[in-house]
Amino acid sequence: xxxxxxxxxxxxxxxxxxxxxxxxxxxxxxxxxxxxxxxxxxxxxxxxxxxxxxxxxxxxxxxxxxxxxxxxxxxxxxxxxxxxxxxxxxxxxxxxxxxxxxxxxxxxxxxxxxxxxxxxxxxxxxxxxxxxxxxxxxxxxxxxxxxxxxxxxxxxxxxxxxxxxxxxxxxxxxxxxxxxxxxxxxxxxxxxxxxxxxxxxxxxxxxxxxxxxxxxxxxxxxxxxxxxxxxxxxxxxxxxxxxxxxxxxxxxxxxxxxxxxxxxxxxxxxxxxxxxxxxxxxxxxxxxxxxxxxxxxxxxxxxxxxxxxxxxxxxxxxxxxxxxxxxxxxxxxxxxxxxxxxxxxxxxxxxxxxxxxxxxxxxxxxxxxxxxxxxxxxxxxxxxxxxxxxxxxxxxxxxxxxxxxxxxxxxxxxxxxxxxxxxxxxxxxxxxxxxxxxxxxxxxxxxxxxxxxxxxxxxxxxxxxxxxxxxxxxxxxxxxxxxxxxxxxxxxxxxxxxxxxxxxxxxxxxxxxxxxxxxxxxxxxxxxxxxxxxxxxxxxxxxxxxxxxxxxxxxxxxxxxxxxxxxx
Ligand SMILES: Nc1ncnc2c1ncn2[C@@H]1O[C@H](COP(=O)(O)OP(=O)(O)OP(=O)(O)O)[C@@H](O)[C@H]1O
Numbered sequence: 001x002x003x004x005x006x007x008x009x010x011x012x013x014x015x016x017x018x019x020x021x022x023x024x025x026x027x028x029x030x031x032x033x034x035x036x037x038x039x040x041x042x043x044x045x046x047x048x049x050x051x052x053x054x055x056x057x058x059x060x061x062x063x064x065x066x067x068x069x070x071x072x073x074x075x076x077x078x079x080x081x082x083x084x085x086x087x088x089x090x091x092x093x094x095x096x097x098x099x100x101x102x103x104x105x106x107x108x109x110x111x112x113x114x115x116x117x118x119x120x121x122x123x124x125x126x127x128x129x130x131x132x133x134x135x136x137x138x139x140x141x142x143x144x145x146x147x148x149x150x151x152x153x154x155x156x157x158x159x160x161x162x163x164x165x166x167x168x169x170x171x172x173x174x175x176x177x178x179x180x181x182x183x184x185x186x187x188x189x190x191x192x193x194x195x196x197x198x199x200x201x202x203x204x205x206x207x208x209x210x211x212x213x214x215x216x217x218x219x220x221x222x223x224x225x226x227x228x229x230x231x232x233x234x235x236x237x238x239x240x241x242x243x244x245x246x247x248x249x250x251x252x253x254x255x256x257x258x259x260x261x262x263x264x265x266x267x268x269x270x271x272x273x274x275x276x277x278x279x280x281x282x283x284x285x286x287x288x289x290x291x292x293x294x295x296x297x298x299x300x301x302x303x304x305x306x307x308x309x310x311x312x313x314x315x316x317x318x319x320x321x322x323x324x325x326x327x328x329x330x331x332x333x334x335x336x337x338x339x340x341x342x343x344x345x346x347x348x349x350x351x352x353x354x355x356x357x358x359x360x361x362x363x364x365x366x367x368x369x370x371x372x373x374x375x376x377x378x379x380x381x382x383x384x385x386x387x388x389x390x391x392x393x394x395x396x397x398x399x400x401x402x403x404x405x406x407x408x409x410x411x412x413x414x415x416x417x418x419x420x421x422x423x424x425x426x427x428x429x430x431x432x433x434x435x436x437x438x439x440x441x442x443x444x445x446x447x448x449x450x451x452x453x454x455x456x457x458x459x460x461x462x463x464x465x466x467x468x469x470x471x472x473x474x475x476x477x478x479x480x481x482x483x484x485x486x487x488x489x490x491x492x493x494x495x496x497x498x499x500x501x502x503x504x505x506x507x508x509x510x511x512x513x514x515x516x517x518x519x520x521x522x523x524x525x526x527x528x529x530x531x532x533x534x535x536x537x538x539x540x541x542x543x544x545x546x547x548x549x550x551x552x553x554x555x556x557x558x559x560x561x562x563x564x565x566x567x568x
Contacts, residue, residue: 001309002125002302005085009078013130016074020134023067028142030060031276039269079126086118089309098312099378100339108195110308112188117305120298128295136284136291143281150270150277154253158278161245162285169238169289173296176234180297183227184304190220231297238289246282253278316377320397326404327354327389328485328515330375335384337370337538344370345538347384352531354389354484357508357516359526361559362535368519369410371535372489375517376407405485406478410519414470419447420454423477437479440506441472475503479510486511488518500525523560532556 006013037053094102105113148155197213253274260266330352337345344367352358360368373379374386377398386393388401407413414422423434434454438444446469450456458464458473465473471491478486488507504525507516520526527546534542534549534556542553549556 001086001089001306002121005082005089005121006125006129008085009081012074012077012081016071016078016130017133019067019071019074021138023064023071024135024138024142026060026064026067027139027280028146028277030057030064031273031280032146033057033060034276035269035273037269038272039267042268078130079122082122082125083118086121086305087114090114090118090305093309093311093313096313096317098314098380099373100380101311105308105311106192108192109188111195112191113304113308116184116187116301117308120301121305123298124295124302128291128298132288132291136288139284140281140288143277143284147274147277147281150274154249154256154274154278157252158249158281161249165238165242165245165289166292168241169293172234172238173293176231176293176297177300179227179231179234180300183224183231184301186220186224186227190217190224193217193220235290235293238293242282242285242289246278250275250278314377314398316394316396316398318397318399320395321391322397322400323389323404324400326401326484328352329354329387329389330485330515330517331385331387331390332371333385333387335374335381335386337367337374337379337381343538345374345381348538348540349384350533350540350543352515352517354515355513356530357511357518357528358531358533359529360517360519360533360535361521361523361526361556362541363559366535367538368535369489370538372407372487372517372519376405376487377401404483405487406481406483407487408471408474408478408489408491410489413474414458414465416457416459418452418455418457419450419473422458422473423480429480434476434480437476440479440510441475441503443469443472443476472503475507479506484514486514486516486518488516490519490521504528534559 033053033056037050037057040050040053102110144155144159147158193213193216197210197217253271257266257271257274261268261271332348332350334347334349335345336343336347348367348371360371362368370379374381374393375388377393377396380394388396393401420434423429423437431454435444435447438447447453447456456464458470475491478488500522507518508528516529518526518529523546526532530545531543532546532549533540534553536555541555542549544552550560551557
């Protein structure tokens with residue numbers, strides 16, 4: 001994925017590296033010119049000649065300032081692009097991700113994995129790879145080159161010492177990996193607890209769960225803080241180690257240099273230049289070590305992000321037979337389904353004729369929503385056949401299928417945009433048409449009362465609306481979509497009896513001649529459907545119309561007699 005990102009930004013990356021090399025070359029040449037000026041001054045060379053050197057030195061420094069300034073643009077562009085690009089990749093992954101994998105991950109954990117992963121990806125690509133090529137490597141190479149120009153042996157000692165420290169670094173890294181992995185796991189757990197605490201205010205407050213949740217977060221936070229400090233200390237020890245090594249080199253060069261100057265074998269200028277190059281080489285090598293450790297640790301974080309990016313995808317979205325039209329016939333033939341090891345549907349068979357309405361009823365947990373999620377292609381059956389207009393759903397392109405269905409999930413599918421946006425997304429539909437539909441779902445008065453009317457934002461997950469208003473708004477969208485297959489998973493659970501009755505009448509009138517599959521808990525409002533399927537522990541306990549089931553299906557009459565349906 002990082003490769004993809006780099007390929008996308010290759011132009012800017014190349015410019016950044018070229019500028020970095022030019023800056024380091026000019027800076028090294030500056031030191032050589034400075035050394036010559038110094039030696040010429042000590043040797044008593046004429047002022048005119050020294051002046052040429054000083055002008056050249058000034059030009060080199062000036063040009064370097066300009067290049068450093070120009071360098072800021074690719075640097076800022078690259079550092080900002082990588083994180084954002086990785087986040088876009090993450091959203092695009094979610095758009096194709098297998099629904100079960102998405103459910104298994106959980107939103108809180110997923111947000112943290114994406115946030116950490118995008119930041120780690122940015123650090124690997126920008127702070128480590130590009131920065132090394134742009135700054136550290138050219139500085140180290142040019143410095144070594146120029147040191148060897150003055151004294152090959154010193155260059156060899158520095159290069160050899162660096163290899164030893166690099167090997168030591170790799171040994172210590174193993175300890176760091178373990179700590180980093182545990183910090184990441186704690187952070188993801190914290191995000192999971194945090195997100196559920198942020199989102200479920202009502203449940204947690206009324207159940208007095210916040211103290212416990214805060215305690216949990218606190219414990220995880222303490223562990224993160226302690227381990228991160230430990231991580232930092234070990235990390236910084238590389239820096240200290242290298243500083244020590246360079247101090248030894250400086251002392252040796254000083255002794256050796258003074259001896260050579262005294263014996264006339266070296267000039268003051270060369271000694272100063274050597275010191276300047278050693279100083280110059282020290283910082284990038286030390287930084288490289290620290291960045292290298294950072295890179296290795298970031299890989300641990302990035303690997304978790306990569307695992308998310310490699311999560312199974314729903315290949316059916318684009319692949320498969322495209323549906324130009326949908327009649328709306330659905331047939332289950334011995335369909336089985338399991339959540340992991342737990343079998344939820346066991347060889348289920350039924351059929352729905354095009355243009356008819358079917359209600360799924362049954363006790364909670366009997367498998368109704370699972371049936372609906374199989375029909376919408378979100379979940380994949382483990383056995384049997386699920387035919388849509390005669391073709392198995394696994395052979396259909398789901399994207400083309402979705403052009404023909406309206407699906408209202410159990411938790412009303414309202415999201416953070418305006419009322420208009422929730423009804424028609426970006427489509428241009430005249431206000432009169434929208435208000436006519438809002439009238440049908442008993443929301444027109446309410447919307448007209450709002451100061452911003454159709455442009456009112458409904459808040460995250462529609463939180464500024466009541467549960468029943470959210471459901472009615474979702475219905476308005478389904479009516480406007482004018483699709484042939486309408487799938488409703490308990491769409492009226494939050495409505496009062498009067499509104500529900502009236503809305504159900506609207507539904508059956510609006511969706512007459514279309515295939516409607518509905519899950520309903522209140523049985524008296526579905527007496528008008530063509531067929532009722534009674535679910536019991538993942539199997540069909542009965543099917544037929546309302547009266548025949550009441551007569552012949554004990555499961556149905558139990559549901560009815562226990563009052564689940566009789567709410568008025
Ligand atoms: N993501 C999941 N992972 C594991 N088990 C699940 C998952 N979703 C549902 N189940 C289990 O599958 C069974 C059927 O669930 P399903 O949601 O289909 O029932 P339902 O009839 O729609 O229930 P309700 O009327 O309460 O909505 C239940 O036992 C449920 O616990």
